[in-house]
Amino acid sequence: MPSSDKPSSDQPVVIFDTTLRDGEQSPGCSMNLSEKLEVAQALVDLGVDVIEAGFPITSVGDFEAVSEIAKMVDDATVCGLARCREQDIDRAWEALQHGSNTRIHVFLATSAIHREFKLRMDKDEIVRRAVAGVERARNLCDNIEFSPEDAARTEIDFLCRVVEAAISAGATTVNIPDTVGYATPAHFQRVIEMLVNRVPNIDQAVISVHCHNDLGLAVANSLAAVEAGAGQIECTINGLGERAGNCSLEEVVMAMRTRNDYYGKDTNINTQRLVPISRLVSGITGMTVQRNKAIVGRNAFAHEAGIHQDGMLKERSTYEIMRPEDVGFTKTDLVLGKHSGRAALADRAKALGFHLDGELLDAVFADFKKLADKKKEIYDGDIAALIEQRNTQVADQWQLESYEVQAHSDGTPKVTVTLNRGEQTESATITEGDGPLDALFRAIETITDRSVVVRDFRVQSTSKGKDAQGESLIEVEHNGKLYRGRGVSTDTVEAGARAFLNAINRVEAGFGQQVGEPVDAV
Numbered sequence: 224m225p226s227s228d229k230p231s232s233d234q235p236v237v238i239f240d241t242t243l244r245d246g247e248q249s250p251g252c253s254m255n256l257s258e259k260l261e262v263a264q265a266l267v268d269l270g271v272d273v274i275e276a277g278f279p280i281t282s283v284g285d286f287e288a289v290s291e292i293a294k295m296v297d298d299a300t301v302c303g304l305a306r307c308r309e310q311d312i313d314r315a316w317e318a319l320q321h322g323s324n325t326r327i328h329v330f331l332a333t334s335a336i337h338r339e340f341k342l343r344m345d346k347d348e349i350v351r352r353a354v355a356g357v358e359r360a361r362n363l364c365d366n367i368e369f370s371p372e373d374a375a376r377t378e379i380d381f382l383c384r385v386v387e388a389a390i391s392a393g394a395t396t397v398n399i400p401d402t403v404g405y406a407t408p409a410h411f412q413r414v415i416e417m418l419v420n421r422v423p424n425i426d427q428a429v430i431s432v433h434c435h436n437d438l439g440l441a442v443a444n445s446l447a448a449v450e451a452g453a454g455q456i457e458c459t460i461n462g463l464g465e466r467a468g469n470c471s472l473e474e475v476v477m478a479m480r481t482r483n484d485y486y487g488k489d490t491n492i493n494t495q496r497l498v499p500i501s502r503l504v505s506g507i508t509g510m511t512v513q514r515n516k517a518i519v520g521r522n523a524f525a526h527e528a529g530i531h532q533d534g535m536l537k538e539r540s541t542y543e544i545m546r547p548e549d550v551g552f553t554k555t556d557l558v559l560g561k562h563s564g565r566a567a568l569a570d571r572a573k574a575l576g577f578h579l580d581g582e583l584l585d586a587v588f589a590d591f592k593k594l595a596d597k598k599k600e601i602y603d604g605d606i607a608a609l610i611e612q613r614n615t616q617v618a619d620q621w622q623l624e625s626y627e628v629q630a631h632s633d634g635t636p637k638v639t640v641t642l643n644r645g646e647q648t649e650s651a652t653i654t655e656g657d658g659p660l661d662a663l664f665r666a667i668e669t670i671t672d673r674s675v676v677v678r679d680f681r682v683q684s685t686s687k688g689k690d691a692q693g694e695s696l697i698e699v700e701h702n703g704k705l706y707r708g709r710g711v712s713t714d715t716v717e718a719g720a721r722a723f724l725n726a727i728n729r730v731e732a733g734f735g736q737q738v739g740e741p742v743d744a745v
């Protein structure tokens with residue numbers, strides 16, 4: 224990893240989780256009290272520093288959730304949101320008052336657009352209301368956060384003025400929200416740098432950032448702010464939140480953990496809890512986590528490409544910058560599919576108890592690629608079936624070249640089969656039999672000039688999914704001996720034909736048992 228020219232600091236960045244407040248503002252993501260308590264407990268286990276539990280003036284339900292979480296949680300600060308209105312602030316404190324470690328978060332928008340069209344207040348009125356709100360909250364609680372909403376679109380001189388006034392009024396954290404996700408990293412970094420350089424009392428408060436993801440930049444903007452001196456990041460599990468969501472907790476935390484060489488900053492997060500809490504929140508809110516979502520998506524540590532799998536098998540760090548175990552996955556997933564190569568196939572075969580190399584590896588690999596063109600994912604059962612099929616092939620055998628079946632519910636089938644043996648190619652067409660498989664068996668008997676009696680015939684699935692392979696097992700009798708056959712294909716009719724042909728090849732090779740004797744496993 225490249226080394227950093229950034230100064231390092233031992234002070235962890237404060238992780239302020241707002242899944243239960245801003246995350247819940249996502250349409251359709253409302254949570255009931257018991258769900259909120261479950262998420263709050265999981266956030267404590269994750270090690271977040273601050274839990275924004277809700278906006279108590281919103282409803283009785285939100286009030287109760289903030290109140291219960293404040294009482295339940297000792298190991299993190301519990302925060303309630305309030306507008307710069309007396310009734311909001313008082314209600315927030317009413318909910319928080321019985322907690323051991325609490326914060327009131329007051330906010331008021333400062334941008335020209337919000338001042339003019341939403342609040343209908345001029346700059347002086349904004350400053351007056353912000354100061355009054357912070358002072359009222361500070362008279363109730365020692366830990367006060369103030370947010371100039373829509374800060375990223377606020378004139379920088381006015382933003383500096385409001386932030387300075389809020390700190391003088393008693394704010395212990397000043398949060399700089401990019402409410403509409405308008406900022407870009409270099410721009411946002413400059414905003415924070417200007418606050419650091421121009422607000423005289425800035426060292427009396429922690430600078431926080433709250434970024435929305437409308438341009439997909441919430442994590443990048445939060446990291447840029449940390450570089451400029453921000454000490455708290457507001458974020459949510461799975462990036463839940465208004466519109467395109469908030470800064471994703473798992474991403475920003477793992478960015479700082481993984482690139483500690485550059486940022487010289489870390490957090491108190493127990494990162495092995497990231498996947499479990501992501502699944503919990505997804506289950507409760509119904510917001511599915513996309514497979515390719517960074518850190519917690521199902522594919523975040525999955526590799527299908529042969530070149531990558533080969534690299535991973537030689538040295539994990541060739542294609543992974545984090546360890547799956549560090550975020551709560553059990554292991555890297557080398558998915559076998561059409562892009563995989565021999566290295567991954569041989570490795571999986573080894574894990575399944577087979578030794579594959581040389582010509583056998585080449586042969587199974589060829590079968591595997593054919594199967595992978597038909598199936599999205601190849602499971603362990605498929606691999607085992609392919610290897611076993613190759614292992615049970617008899618020297619000098621008949622091979623199935625092709626077959627064609629015409630079957631009707633109320634008529635006799637018509638089947639044409641073509642078989643190869645070395646240079647020899649033979650075809651037969653049959654227009655009789657009890658269904659297509661029986662006709663196929665008869666066609667194979669005609670070509671091979673072998674006549675057998677089917678004693679047992681079964682078809683089962685080797686793996687899962689509707690594109691799973693069918694495995695067919697057959698037992699036939701010929702001249703007082705029993706012969707087994709086995710065939711595998713995504714097409715169950717073909718699996719049956721292959722099993723029958725495998726048994727016929729065993730008849731030709733004399734691999735049978737007397738009737739009554741135990742028959743060898745296939």
Ligand SMILES: CC(=O)SCCNC(=O)CCNC(=O)[C@H](O)C(C)(C)COP(=O)(O)OP(=O)(O)OC[C@H]1O[C@@H](n2cnc3c(N)ncnc32)[C@H](O)[C@@H]1OP(=O)(O)O
Nearest residue numbers: 248278280281282305306307308330331332341342372402
């Ligand atoms: C950027 C953010 O995420 S901010 C948080 C957003 N979250 C929410 O709004 C969810 C919870 N909200 C609610 O349940 C309701 O909006 C309530 C209970 C807060 C208020 O409901 P209502 O009283 O019916 O007001 P409504 O929502 O229609 O309008 C908001 C009012 O608050 C005012 N307001 C908005 N922000 C602030 C603020 N920070 N400080 C003071 N007043 C504010 C608006 O100007 C408007 O006032 P008006 O009615 O005098 O024009």
Ligand SMILES: CC(C)C(=O)C(=O)O
Nearest residue numbers: 330370372400402433
């Ligand atoms: C209340 C504030 C911090 C907010 O949610 C926003 O500006 O997006």
